[in-house]
Amino acid sequence: MTTTDAARRAPTLVLPLGARRPEWLAERQVGIGSSDIAAILGLSPWASPYSLWVDKTMPIEDNNPTDGPLYWGNLLEAPVADAFQDRHPELGVFPCGMYAHADHPWARANPDRLLYPSDRTMRNLGDPVEVLEIKTIGGYPNQAWNGDDDEGEPEVPEHVILQHQWQMEVMDLPGGYIAGLYIGGYTRGSRLKIVYYERDRELGAMLLAEARAFLRLVHTGTPPETDGTAATTAALKRLWDVTPEKTVTVSGITTARHLTDRAEAMREMIKAREKKARAENALKALLGDGEIAVDTDGKKLYTWKESERRGHTVAATTYRRFAVAPAPKTRPAKAAA
Numbered sequence: 001m002t003t004t005d006a007a008r009r010a011p012t013l014v015l016p017l018g019a020r021r022p023e024w025l026a027e028r029q030v031g032i033g034s035s036d037i038a039a040i041l042g043l044s045p046w047a048s049p050y051s052l053w054v055d056k057t058m059p060i061e062d063n064n065p066t067d068g069p070l071y072w073g074n075l076l077e078a079p080v081a082d083a084f085q086d087r088h089p090e091l092g093v094f095p096c097g098m099y100a101h102a103d104h105p106w107a108r109a110n111p112d113r114l115l116y117p118s119d120r121t122m123r124n125l126g127d128p129v130e131v132l133e134i135k136t137i138g139g140y141p142n143q144a145w146n147g148d149d150d151e152g153e154p155e156v157p158e159h160v161i162l163q164h165q166w167q168m169e170v171m172d173l174p175g176g177y178i179a180g181l182y183i184g185g186y187t188r189g190s191r192l193k194i195v196y197y198e199r200d201r202e203l204g205a206m207l208l209a210e211a212r213a214f215l216r217l218v219h220t221g222t223p224p225e226t227d228g229t230a231a232t233t234a235a236l237k238r239l240w241d242v243t244p245e246k247t248v249t250v251s252g253i254t255t256a257r258h259l260t261d262r263a264e265a266m267r268e269m270i271k272a273r274e275k276k277a278r279a280e281n282a283l284k285a286l287l288g289d290g291e292i293a294v295d296t297d298g299k300k301l302y303t304w305k306e307s308e309r310r311g312h313t314v315a316a317t318t319y320r321r322f323a324v325a326p327a328p329k330t331r332p333a334k335a336a337a
Helices: 023-032 033-042 049-057 070-076 077-087 158-171 200-220 230-239 252-287
Strands: 012-015 091-094 097-100 113-116 130-138 175-183 189-199 292-294 301-305
Touching: 012 023, 023 097, 033 049, 033 158, 049 200, 049 230, 049 252, 070 077, 070 130, 070 230, 077 091, 077 097, 077 130, 077 189, 097 158, 158 175, 158 189, 158 200, 252 292
Parallel strands: 130 175
Antiparallel strands: 012 097, 091 113, 113 130, 175 189, 292 301
């Protein structure tokens, strides 16, 4: 699929390929990029609307990893692009810089690769025809990457699809590929999954509207609601330097509601832990002095094995501990004489 030159509204190049990282971080903070859109919708496994708002309003932190999933994902991007090129010789695969939407300059995209007709070169690229998003999936991928949909294609997680659709919206391109390298280890092997998606213009318009509303919160200094994600917890720690023993007066109605919700959640957690322990103890009783439980066909169901716990020393550190003050004790009312 291609977009004609007359129909395409070409985006503006914000930063060229090879721009310095501080420049890239600065431009990334002032706009909404493809990695931001799932967080805005509350669908990102790594960020929340609140943590993204903190990222956009606080001084830039360059958390450039030297190990871990993000590091290896960046390092393996080029080999995956080469493997995609081998499987699609009809396309030219080229890296690119950061672009801004033709009508909404705050909408940014930095696709992993842009795709061109195979006869193009870096000196004669012209307009791209599609985008390529590259993902590295390590360990044991969730079912969305592991299973198949109704048409026999690997199901891609929703946050990755949103990222891909945002890129097509900003670049004004009709479609593109997602290439996911699954690194399964020694026993499961590695494989590359490639899926093609057409641009969903209705979805793209909705994403632009949601991003615009979020950016308004950033510009007005209005934080979105907090949630229970780890990303929001980390953002709250980053947001303030604690003032020891400082007292803050809070709204009684709002605080009471949150304290009630927390107390109810604690009761539910206790009940869930008790239910889990009761089930596990029943299973242990069935196993007796055995270590491995199997069904009548010999299939392993569960184990109860002795394990050695290694000793270790934890380095001293500081952290903010949340605690709820105990309810005041009240004296029982005296009986009437």
